[in-house]
Amino acid sequence: MAGRMRMRAEGPRISVDNERCERFGLCEWEAPALFQLRRDGRLRYRRRAQPHEIEQAAAAARCCPMQAIALTGVTGR
Amino acid sequence: MSDGDRIVIVGAGVAGLRAAERLRELGFDGEVVLIGDEARRPYHRPTVSKQLVQGIARPGDVTLQSYVDLDVHWRLGTRATHLDTAQRVVHLPGGEELWYDGLVVATGVVPRHLPGSPRHDPRVRVLRTVEDAAAVRRALATSSKPAVVIGGGLIGNEFAASMRQMGRDVTLVGHARAPLYRFGPRVAESVTDLHRSHRAALAMRTEVRHWITTKDTFGLHLTNNQLVVASCVVLAIGSVPAVDWLRGSGLTLDDGVLCEPTLFAVGADDVVVAGDVARWPNLRFDDVPRRVEHWLNAVESGRAAAENLLAGRAGARPFTPLPRAWSSLYEVRLQMAGLPALADDTVPLADGITGFVRAGELVGVCGWDRPRAMLRWTAELERRLPAPEHTGTSVPAAGVPLVPDTVPETVP
Numbered sequence: 010m011a012g013r014m015r016m017r018a019e020g021p022r023i024s025v026d027n028e029r030c031e032r033f034g035l036c037e038w039e040a041p042a043l044f045q046l047r048r049d050g051r052l053r054y055r056r057r058a059q060p061h062e063i064e065q066a067a068a069a070a071r072c073c074p075m076q077a078i079a080l081t082g083v084t085g086r
Numbered sequence: 087m088s089d090g091d092r093i094v095i096v097g098a099g100v101a102g103l104r105a106a107e108r109l110r111e112l113g114f115d116g117e118v119v120l121i122g123d124e125a126r127r128p129y130h131r132p133t134v135s136k137q138l139v140q141g142i143a144r145p146g147d148v149t150l151q152s153y154v155d156l157d158v159h160w161r162l163g164t165r166a167t168h169l170d171t172a173q174r175v176v177h178l179p180g181g182e183e184l185w186y187d188g189l190v191v192a193t194g195v196v197p198r199h200l201p202g203s204p205r206h207d208p209r210v211r212v213l214r215t216v217e218d219a220a221a222v223r224r225a226l227a228t229s230s231k232p233a234v235v236i237g238g239g240l241i242g243n244e245f246a247a248s249m250r251q252m253g254r255d256v257t258l259v260g261h262a263r264a265p266l267y268r269f270g271p272r273v274a275e276s277v278t279d280l281h282r283s284h285r286a287a288l289a290m291r292t293e294v295r296h297w298i299t300t301k302d303t304f305g306l307h308l309t310n311n312q313l314v315v316a317s318c319v320v321l322a323i324g325s326v327p328a329v330d331w332l333r334g335s336g337l338t339l340d341d342g343v344l345c346e347p348t349l350f351a352v353g354a355d356d357v358v359v360a361g362d363v364a365r366w367p368n369l370r371f372d373d374v375p376r377r378v379e380h381w382l383n384a385v386e387s388g389r390a391a392a393e394n395l396l397a398g399r400a401g402a403r404p405f406t407p408l409p410r411a412w413s414s415l416y417e418v419r420l421q422m423a424g425l426p427a428l429a430d431d432t433v434p435l436a437d438g439i440t441g442f443v444r445a446g447e448l449v450g451v452c453g454w455d456r457p458r459a460m461l462r463w464t465a466e467l468e469r470r471l472p473a474p475e476h477t478g479t480s481v482p483a484a485g486v487p488l489v490p491d492t493v494p495e496t497v498p
């Protein structure tokens with residue numbers, strides 16, 4: 010069952026708003042393969058999600074305390 | 087539920103929005119009606135006491151995004167007045183009746199009022215909505231006198247910090263021995279020091295004796311005999327579930343809506359409950375029904391309630407989250423996981439984390455500006471408190487096509 014989370018051809022992009030992000034690391038809890046709070050306190054993340062990671066990427070975006078994560082290329086925005 | 091059915095969601099907050107989103111993700115093709123008494127689309131409520139009251143975010147900045155085509159029928163600025171579970175009808179103003187095949191109750195909570203406070207004075211406010219934040223800002227603009235906040239919980243502390251970040255004087259009045267005392271002495275001490283270093287005044291172990299409201303003076307006389315003159319007073323003394331509209335519906339309304347472990351409401355068919363208003367037993371901990379008033383719980387329960395409504399009572403799965411929450415005060419990140427409120431004792435753990443212990447068992451952790459350590463301790467807590475096994479039908483995951491991978495980005 011495909012649901013409605015269909016991607017455009019170029020796939021969903023992840024971006025984190027630098028001004029908003031306060032490095033809570035809740036995104037890492039939801040999607041450790043995409044987001045990592047590094048030892049130096051900086052946030053490292055991957056710009057493109059793999060197909061099997063889209064659910065996790067959306068979960069991270071929903072849970073981010075600063076609503077700093079944007080997913081683009083996902084229909085319905 | 088099947089195609090052609092109508093699901094009504096009452097409460098257009100985050101839990102209601104995430105429930106609608108999950109219904110569509112799972113391919114529900116019927117009608118979804120989202121009823122909310124606030125006039126705007128669901129927004130990021132935690133900003134009300136932080137960025138919005140400070141004026142560093144505008145209401146338009148905090149609208150929530152969704153990641154599917156919601157295709158819902160919005161009924162904003164509309165208050166549900168009554169529920170008839172026998173007829174399966176939600177009553178709306180003007181005698182309108184809206185039938186449903188499935189109902190999601192997600193009406194949240196409303197701030198408590200303080201008995202004896204001049205509640206119609208525009209300088210006495212609560213903080214729950216975008217409009218509340220705007221009203222506080224208007225009251226602050228009319229006078230340079232200090233702001234006062236009554237209540238030493240999360241919202242009270244966030245508001246006090248927000249005032250200092252705006253350069254306004256503020257006094258926090260609370261009857262506990264220290265602010266955020268329920269998060270353990272370590273956190274209480276840290277937050278006390280933090281407020282001191284930012285010159286926010288604390289009046290703890292005290293209450294309001296009486297209110298002084300003349301034309302040009304407005305203030306409080308406290309039981310410790312202190313007199314505080316104020317530009318505005320924010321009441322942050324907790325909240326009560328928004329269940330007035332459910333009286334007489336047959337649901338059990340005793341501190342929220344009583345639910346089964348699956349978030350199905352006790353006493354009705356095809357009614358699920360999500361967010362701050364739901365009182366359900368989280369079987370990960372025990373079988374005592376409780377409410378959880380945190381953002382992530384509203385997100386996750388909204389989704390779980392939608393899944394279970396579609397699965398039906400027989401196929402529903404217990405909702406057994408590991409609760410997680412955060413707050414930010416000045417530049418400090420405060421984080422919680424588990425259910426600290428259950429604890430009978432606290433213990434200092436490694437990495438500056440406070441552990442909350444019930445009968446020798448870790449039931450919660452709390453971190454003061456330790457996000458990485460919190461990730462480790464949250465995982466540890468999940469290991470120690472596994473969700474109970476459930477053998478039922480599982481919800482199918484949405485399938486998605488292939489996308490390429492690219493190089494990692496770093497936020498400095």
Ligand SMILES: Cc1cc2nc3c(=O)[nH]c(=O)nc-3n(C[C@H](O)[C@H](O)[C@H](O)COP(=O)(O)OP(=O)(O)OC[C@H]3O[C@@H](n4cnc5c(N)ncnc54)[C@H](O)[C@@H]3O)c2cc1C
Pocket residue numbers: 096097098099100101102121122123124131132133134135164165166167192193194195213214215241328331360361362363378379380381382384410411412413414
């Ligand atoms: C100032 C503030 C700061 C917060 N900060 C944090 C934080 O930092 N971290 C954290 O984890 N949590 C925080 N929270 C808690 C978090 O915002 C809530 O847990 C979350 O909003 C609950 O979502 P909900 O959808 O259950 O309820 P709500 O967001 O309250 O949404 C319920 C909606 O239903 C509407 N409604 C009520 N009755 C009716 C009716 N009869 N008919 C139609 N509509 C109705 C309400 O108007 C409201 O819009 C904060 C809360 C507040 C108030």
Ligand code: SF4
Pocket residue numbers: 025029030031032033034035036037044052072073074075076077078
């Ligand atoms: S959850 Fe949000 S605020 Fe926290 S580190 Fe991730 S992007 Fe930043």
